[in-house]
Amino acid sequence: MIISTPPVLARARDEAGPAMRAAVAKLLPELHGPVQYHFGWADVDGTPVPGGGGKGVRPALAILSAEAAGAPATAGVPGAVALELVHNFSLLHDDVIDNDCERRHRPTVWALFGVGDAIIAGDALLTLALEVLFEAEAPGGTRAAAALTRATSAMIAGQVLDMTFETRDAVSLDECITMECGKTGALLACAASIGALMAGGDDRLVDALAAYGRHLGLAFQAIDDVLGIWGAPAVTGKPAWSDLRQHKKALPLVFAWEQATGSERRELRDLLSNGTPTEPAMERAATIIEARGGRECAESFAARELDAAFRALGAADLDRGVRAELVELAHFVVERQS
Amino acid sequence: MIISTPPVLARARDEAGPAMRAAVAKLLPELHGPVQYHFGWADVDGTPVPGGGGKGVRPALAILSAEAAGAPATAGVPGAVALELVHNFSLLHDDVIDNDCERRHRPTVWALFGVGDAIIAGDALLTLALEVLFEAEAPGGTRAAAALTRATSAMIAGQVLDMTFETRDAVSLDECITMECGKTGALLACAASIGALMAGGDDRLVDALAAYGRHLGLAFQAIDDVLGIWGAPAVTGKPAWSDLRQHKKALPLVFAWEQATGSERRELRDLLSNGTPTEPAMERAATIIEARGGRECAESFAARELDAAFRALGAADLDRGVRAELVELAHFVVERQS
Numbered sequence: 320m321i322i323s324t325p326p327v328l329a330r331a332r333d334e335a336g337p338a339m340r341a342a343v344a345k346l347l348p349e350l351h352g353p354v355q356y357h358f359g360w361a362d363v364d365g366t367p368v369p370g371g372g373g374k375g376v377r378p379a380l381a382i383l384s385a386e387a388a389g390a391p392a393t394a395g396v397p398g399a400v401a402l403e404l405v406h407n408f409s410l411l412h413d414d415v416i417d418n419d420c421e422r423r424h425r426p427t428v429w430a431l432f433g434v435g436d437a438i439i440a441g442d443a444l445l446t447l448a449l450e451v452l453f454e455a456e457a458p459g460g461t462r463a464a465a466a467l468t469r470a471t472s473a474m475i476a477g478q479v480l481d482m483t484f485e486t487r488d489a490v491s492l493d494e495c496i497t498m499e500c501g502k503t504g505a506l507l508a509c510a511a512s513i514g515a516l517m518a519g520g521d522d523r524l525v526d527a528l529a530a531y532g533r534h535l536g537l538a539f540q541a542i543d544d545v546l547g548i549w550g551a552p553a554v555t556g557k558p559a560w561s562d563l564r565q566h567k568k569a570l571p572l573v574f575a576w577e578q579a580t581g582s583e584r585r586e587l588r589d590l591l592s593n594g595t596p597t598e599p600a601m602e603r604a605a606t607i608i609e610a611r612g613g614r615e616c617a618e619s620f621a622a623r624e625l626d627a628a629f630r631a632l633g634a635a636d637l638d639r640g641v642r643a644e645l646v647e648l649a650h651f652v653v654e655r656q657s
Numbered sequence: 658m659i660i661s662t663p664p665v666l667a668r669a670r671d672e673a674g675p676a677m678r679a680a681v682a683k684l685l686p687e688l689h690g691p692v693q694y695h696f697g698w699a700d701v702d703g704t705p706v707p708g709g710g711g712k713g714v715r716p717a718l719a720i721l722s723a724e725a726a727g728a729p730a731t732a733g734v735p736g737a738v739a740l741e742l743v744h745n746f747s748l749l750h751d752d753v754i755d756n757d758c759e760r761r762h763r764p765t766v767w768a769l770f771g772v773g774d775a776i777i778a779g780d781a782l783l784t785l786a787l788e789v790l791f792e793a794e795a796p797g798g799t800r801a802a803a804a805l806t807r808a809t810s811a812m813i814a815g816q817v818l819d820m821t822f823e824t825r826d827a828v829s830l831d832e833c834i835t836m837e838c839g840k841t842g843a844l845l846a847c848a849a850s851i852g853a854l855m856a857g858g859d860d861r862l863v864d865a866l867a868a869y870g871r872h873l874g875l876a877f878q879a880i881d882d883v884l885g886i887w888g889a890p891a892v893t894g895k896p897a898w899s900d901l902r903q904h905k906k907a908l909p910l911v912f913a914w915e916q917a918t919g920s921e922r923r924e925l926r927d928l929l930s931n932g933t934p935t936e937p938a939m940e941r942a943a944t945i946i947e948a949r950g951g952r953e954c955a956e957s958f959a960a961r962e963l964d965a966a967f968r969a970l971g972a973a974d975l976d977r978g979v980r981a982e983l984v985e986l987a988h989f990v991v992e993r994q995s
Contacts, residue, residue, distance in 0.1 A: 416773035435754035453803040
């Protein structure tokens with residue numbers, strides 16, 4: 320299915336893009352190289368690159384969230400910028416931690432500029448995110464800063480679980496969902512509610528938007544997990560079978576493990592253990608995971624979470640236009656191919 | 658000169674120690690290993706170690722700062738915990754960035770647990786610090802969180818400058834002081850004022866305490882720089898000439914560079930460039946730096962900054978006992994031998 324790009328993404332880029340560049344410009348010039356390269360705004364030698372950056376889902380959520388509280392889109396801009404900064408802090412550090420050499424079809428920051436630059440640039444983006452919220456002096460700026468801090472903390476906890484799972488043979492479905500809820504759900508929940516928080520929206524609205532974001536995050540992560548095994552490198556910008564390569568315990572493997580026989584489990588364990596698995600080993604493992612329903616279960620899980628996200632919106636008395644844009648954005652996020 | 662340990666350090670340990678352990682206990686159990694090891698509370702295998710931890714200068718400052726605003730010491734505890742967490746976030750990351758294998762006579766966290774664990778543990782401590790302030794619900798909790806965020810940002814900027822200086826031949830005195838003001842001054846300024854901020858102290862008091870902390874930080878760093886070249890490894894817990902080994906442009910070298918002849922500069926450049934300098938090269942470089950007044954200038958700089966710290970206290974109408982304890986603590990910090 321071809322999903323057209325929701326107009327709110329371009330609107331969010333127009334609203335939050337300049338604020339994003341203004342925030343980054345406040346960093347020491349010594350950090351501009353790795354940061355602008357990471358955002359896709361510049362080449363490794365600093366030459367500006369047109370376009371660039373991610374899809375901007377988090378900024379779009381933040382802006383719709385402000386509008387959900389009856390505020391103008393501009394009220395969501397500091398939240399949009401802060402979320403994008405925290406998200407990119409986590410990408411910079413996760414790429415070092417996971418030893419990932421490629422992101423969005425380009426070498427990662429640590430691979431080009433060194434581990435030290437990637438660590439300190441990530442640290443700088445995280446503190447900059449909070450500075451942006453404090454400086455906004457919005458009615459709900461403090462609540463937003465506290466919510467972003469909690470979400471960041473949950474995201475870090477999710478990453479810790481993801482790391483420890485790599486050294487374990489098996490992980491339960493509950494453990495896997497807890498990990499993904501932290502790693503992806505927490506920050507999307509924050510993105511989807513931060514605009515309402517900044518604008519002083521009531522608790523019921525904030526909670527409904529956060530629940531929508533959390534379910535959307537889980538749906539997104541489940542699809543990302545499918546792409547982490549079966550995604551085409553030309554599309555994902557990552558190596559083939561990247562999650563298997565890194566011993567990730569993501570949803571497809573965890574679902575398949577639950578259905579696998581004892582001998583299949585032994586085979587999977589043998590195929591995926593011991594350093595970097597070989598290409599044929601990963602191909603064989605992917606075949607077993609698919610045969611045991613790992614791919615299908617992850618896709619149905621994503622569909623159920625998407626549905627839960629839509630139901631969560633029903634708990635708030637939302638403007639019809641904003642609601643429709645949140646629904647459209649969610650479809651786009653979950654049905655994307657990369 | 659033998660300086661006796663100021664009683665406020667033990668008092669701060671009694672007040673903030675349990676809160677510190679309670680905050681760390683909230684982290685995922687998977688993080689307890691590297692974090693408790695880092696704080697010196699446990700061995701690498703998790704066996705508890707009696708004592709441990711740093712001297713606790715930052716917690717002591719935070720507590721005196723609350724008392725300076727007429728609040729009880731307990732009002733300074735969340736600030737004390739937050740400062741200690743941010744300080745240790747920076748140590749965890751800086752050890753990776755600087756490739757330091759030893760701290761306080763023990764292997765560093767990254768050297769024992771791996772780079773990934775050190776990065777994520779640092780990230781977790783930074784967000785935990787802000788959570789502690791938000792959860793305190795003190796009158797000035799938001800101002801304190803904003804101040805800590807700004808201080809962290811300045812500290813990161815200082816670390817960035819420190820890193821870029823390593824790749825340069827020469828650095829001016831102004832550049833070096835700007836770097837050290839960020840790297841050390843900002844967080845000590847925050848420590849010395851955060852208790853007053855939390856307790857709702859007035860701007861004049863907060864500013865005076867922050868100025869005291871900033872000058873104290875510069876004095877401390879100047880002495881640390883001297884120890885970074887001439888400190889005995891058995892005392893500092895670091896390798897001999899560690900700053901020269903790492904191409905650091907700290908105060909003694911920068912002062913000496915200003916006085917050095919063209920041929921001495923060429924010799925210093927040759928001795929200290931190209932990978933890790935040899936032991937004889939570092940010994941010879943230290944001799945030139947000392948002969949050109951680098952050590953003496955750094956020590957006088959520390960004395961002047963200490964004096965400026967005391968003068969800053971004069972701008973506030975401080976309780977005599979609190980003032981005396983701040984003075985005593987400052988002497989201890991600057992005249993310490995390790």
